[in-house]
Amino acid sequence: MPDSLVIKNLNASIGDRAILKDFSLTVPKGEVHAIMGPNGTGKSTLAKVLAGHPDYTVQSGEAFIDGEQIIGQEPDAIARAGLFLAFQYPSEIPGVTIANFIRAALVARQAKGTPFDAKAYYAELYAKMDALKMDRKFTARFVNEGFSGGEKKRCEILQLMMLKPKYAVLDETDSGLDIDALRIVSEGVNRLRGPDMGFLVITHYQRLLEYIVPDRVHIMYDGRIVHSGDKDLALELEAKGYDWVKKDLASA
Amino acid sequence: MNTLTSMPSGILDASLQQSETKRFAAYDWFTQLRQQGWKNFEALPLPKRDDEKWRFSDTRSLSLADFAVAATPSDADTAKLIAQSHFIARPAGLIIHIDGHCVLRPAIAPELAAQGVKFESLEDALRHHPALLKEFLLKHEANLGGAKFLALHQAWLRAGYVLHVPKGVEITQPFVSVNWTLTEGAAIFPHALVVAGDHAKVSIHEFNLSALPDQRALAISAADLHAGTGAQISRFAVQAWGKNTQSFEIANTCGGRDALITSVNAALGSRRARLENTVRIEGPGADVRLYGISVANGEQEFDQRTLQIHSAGKAKSDLLFKNVLLNKARTIFSGLIKVAPDAQQTDAYQTNRNLLLSPEAEADSLPGLEIEANDVKCSHGATTGQVNPEELFYLLARGIPLAVAQELLAEGFLEEVLSKVDNEEAAAVVREMFRQKFHTA
Numbered sequence: 042m043p044d045s046l047v048i049k050n051l052n053a054s055i056g057d058r059a060i061l062k063d064f065s066l067t068v069p070k071g072e073v074h075a076i077m078g079p080n081g082t083g084k085s086t087l088a089k090v091l092a093g094h095p096d097y098t099v100q101s102g103e104a105f106i107d108g109e110q111i112i113g114q115e116p117d118a119i120a121r122a123g124l125f126l127a128f129q130y131p132s133e134i135p136g137v138t139i140a141n142f143i144r145a146a147l148v149a150r151q152a153k154g155t156p157f158d159a160k161a162y163y164a165e166l167y168a169k170m171d172a173l174k175m176d177r178k179f180t181a182r183f184v185n186e187g188f189s190g191g192e193k194k195r196c197e198i199l200q201l202m203m204l205k206p207k208y209a210v211l212d213e214t215d216s217g218l219d220i221d222a223l224r225i226v227s228e229g230v231n232r233l234r235g236p237d238m239g240f241l242v243i244t245h246y247q248r249l250l251e252y253i254v255p256d257r258v259h260i261m262y263d264g265r266i267v268h269s270g271d272k273d274l275a276l277e278l279e280a281k282g283y284d285w286v287k288k289d290l291a292s293a
Numbered sequence: 294m295n296t297l298t299s300m301p302s303g304i305l306d307a308s309l310q311q312s313e314t315k316r317f318a319a320y321d322w323f324t325q326l327r328q329q330g331w332k333n334f335e336a337l338p339l340p341k342r343d344d345e346k347w348r349f350s351d352t353r354s355l356s357l358a359d360f361a362v363a364a365t366p367s368d369a370d371t372a373k374l375i376a377q378s379h380f381i382a383r384p385a386g387l388i389i390h391i392d393g394h395c396v397l398r399p400a401i402a403p404e405l406a407a408q409g410v411k412f413e414s415l416e417d418a419l420r421h422h423p424a425l426l427k428e429f430l431l432k433h434e435a436n437l438g439g440a441k442f443l444a445l446h447q448a449w450l451r452a453g454y455v456l457h458v459p460k461g462v463e464i465t466q467p468f469v470s471v472n473w474t475l476t477e478g479a480a481i482f483p484h485a486l487v488v489a490g491d492h493a494k495v496s497i498h499e500f501n502l503s504a505l506p507d508q509r510a511l512a513i514s515a516a517d518l519h520a521g522t523g524a525q526i527s528r529f530a531v532q533a534w535g536k537n538t539q540s541f542e543i544a545n546t547c548g549g550r551d552a553l554i555t556s557v558n559a560a561l562g563s564r565r566a567r568l569e570n571t572v573r574i575e576g577p578g579a580d581v582r583l584y585g586i587s588v589a590n591g592e593q594e595f596d597q598r599t600l601q602i603h604s605a606g607k608a609k610s611d612l613l614f615k616n617v618l619l620n621k622a623r624t625i626f627s628g629l630i631k632v633a634p635d636a637q638q639t640d641a642y643q644t645n646r647n648l649l650l651s652p653e654a655e656a657d658s659l660p661g662l663e664i665e666a667n668d669v670k671c672s673h674g675a676t677t678g679q680v681n682p683e684e685l686f687y688l689l690a691r692g693i694p695l696a697v698a699q700e701l702l703a704e705g706f707l708e709e710v711l712s713k714v715d716n717e718e719a720a721a722v723v724r725e726m727f728r729q730k731f732h733t734a
Contacts, residue, residue, distance in 0.1 A: 092690050095682070120692035132687035136705025145701055146691040183705070200691065 043108045044070045046208045051102030053090045060086040062264035073240040078261035079283040084243045088212040092126040093119045123207030127197040127214050134184035142184050143203050169202045190217030198229040208239045215249035227252030247279040262291045303361030304480045330447025337441040346438030349625045349657040350596050360511040363392035363476035371396045374473050381718045384469040386412040391473045393452035393481040409459040418455035429488050429519050433545045437569040437598040442541045446482045446513045453484030460490035467496040467716050474503045474510040485516040489524035496527040498719050503535030516544040520552035527555045527715045534562035543569045550576030559723050560587035560595050567596040577607040585614035586710040588730050589622035599628040603636040612643040617703045618654035627659040634665040643673040648706050700731045
């Protein structure tokens with residue numbers, strides 16, 4: 042499937058602990074898929090393995106962005122191929138301003154020797170910061186340093202809006218957000234929804250999915266998808282609780 | 294460019310030193326100062342490997358042979374280098390030396406002159422303000438290992454500047470001193486003398502550069518900073534000599550009661566560069582901040598030795614030296630905090646952080662405390678490591694290639710100190726110098 046994020050029979054571990062177990066999933070471009078599941082089931086591992094985090098070992102399996110294999114590639118190459126990971130816990134980068142950081146990420150996507158249009162860059166950056174209700178002074182602040190939880194997540198969405206990937210994996214973007222921040226972040230994501238981008242939204246709670254309404258919902262348990270459905274599955278899960286997953290779905 | 298083809302004895306030749314000293318015959322005390330310097334130089338041995346004050350330093354490659362005092366530069370070279378010396382747009386005053394010859398005498402605003410502010414070459418100040426020089430020039434011994442080099446500096450003392458801001462005068466815009474080396478094999482001995490009277494405020498920026506990147510040179514600099522009661526001195530010294538320079542800087546920083554001194558040393562150049570800085574807290578309530586940053590590459594050796602002496606109580610000193618190392622570079626940081634028995638309620642801190650970007654680079658750290666008072670807050674710490682892997686992954690995950698990501702993190706690492714520079718224009722110049730250095734690594 043050329044216009045999809047395709048994950049096929051992925052097995053991955055950290056140390057000698059197996060976490061992803063024959064994990065398979067396809068997210069067609071233009072769709073929003075949610076992954077829900079109890080803690081410790083491998084949701085964040087999936088996000089990090091796709092992004093090429095060096096702490097994880099992939100034993101077998103494949104992942105493709107529009108037909109391009111990303112397993113085995115360096116993290117920066119995966120990002121340039123079109124995958125964006127919005128981190129659950131974004132790192133603080135002392136001494137590096139947001140403006141310089143995003144600029145470096147954009148320059149990395151340009152053909153070598155192309156001059157960087159700083160004027161257009163700042164115009165776009167400011168417009169997107171306005172949309173996310175971020176103070177323009179943030180451009181001169183060091184990446185995530187001293188940011189509140191909500192500011193960090195807004196900064197992740199700002200990067201997503203500026204880098205315009207083919208697929209975005211949002212890892213627990215709702216954690217640490219109050220209701221206002223959740224609304225702003227969700228609006229940012231909803232504005233990006235369209236035929237050119239696919240989303241994989243990882244969340245523990247159904248709350249986020251009230252704001253970012255998914256096309257498909259997948260329930261993950263013990264390293265793989267155990268059940269899939271439409272957006273109503275999130276509501277069913279909320280009503281029945283994760284014990285339902287552990288008792289009924291996992292054994293199915 | 295000038296080339297000295299034959300220098301049989303140069304700066305090690307007693308008769309040359311004496312004949313230059315004779316030029317100052319009208320200033321008996323200064324002649325004696327130079328002669329005493331020569332005597333001390335001859336009496337002192339070159340540092341050896343097992344000398345504790347030179348621990349980890351490559352003493353075998355120390356050599357003072359084949360360096361000479363260079364002739365006055367040509368008009369063409371002078372014009373060219375003056376044109377390259379405007380690092381900030383409107384300094385309070387600008388002085389420029391080439392090969393130890395003052396080629397631009399500072400002109401300061403009439404209102405500053407009317408307030409008694411003096412910014413002059415050392416030679417001019419010798420004529421105009423001998424009493425000031427006698428009181429403050431070279432009043433302290435080099436106690437961190439560089440005595441022989443300071444003696445040679447004293448023996449050949451001629452170049453440099455004197456900056457005196459009298460009592461109560463506050464100047465925010467920095468004064469700027471630029472030193473160039475130009476001639477192959479040139480030796481220079483520039484001196485910086487900064488005296489801030491009681492409650493005066495002054496900022497000085499120093500840029501030290503070589504006209505040609507590969508030119509061999511020797512620079513033995515010394516700085517005397519004196520801050521009176523409630524005085525504020527801010528100094529930013531940029532060492533960007535060419536890569537075949539051996540450089541030494543021996544600084545003495547004295548803070549009186551309630552003085553505030555901020556000193557930032559940025560190191561980029563030289564094959565080997567040694568910095569010795571002794572901070573003397575002489576009055577209660579003084580606050581002295583000593584910062585250093587460097588990027589060392591190739592086979593460069595940056596050797597940093599500091600001493601924070603608290604003679605008076607209720608005072609503060611804070612030190613932070615950060616080094617980034619590439620290739621086979623080496624850095625040494627050796628720092629000591631000394632608190633005298635009656636310097637109670639001292640706050641003294643010392644931190645050295647080294648960022649290794651190459652497995653072949655080596656950073657040695659020797660922090661130390663000698664505390665004789667019992668009511669103090671003192672700490673020292675040193676860390677040496679590679680870039681934080683999670684920070685690195687965060688940058689990579691945005692598509693930034695490894696080399697660029699490491700450079701960004703290293704620049705961010707330096708920013709903590711660059712942000713202490715009191716003038717954004719100068720900080721931007723040096724930020725760009727560091728960036729260029731990463732790109733040529």
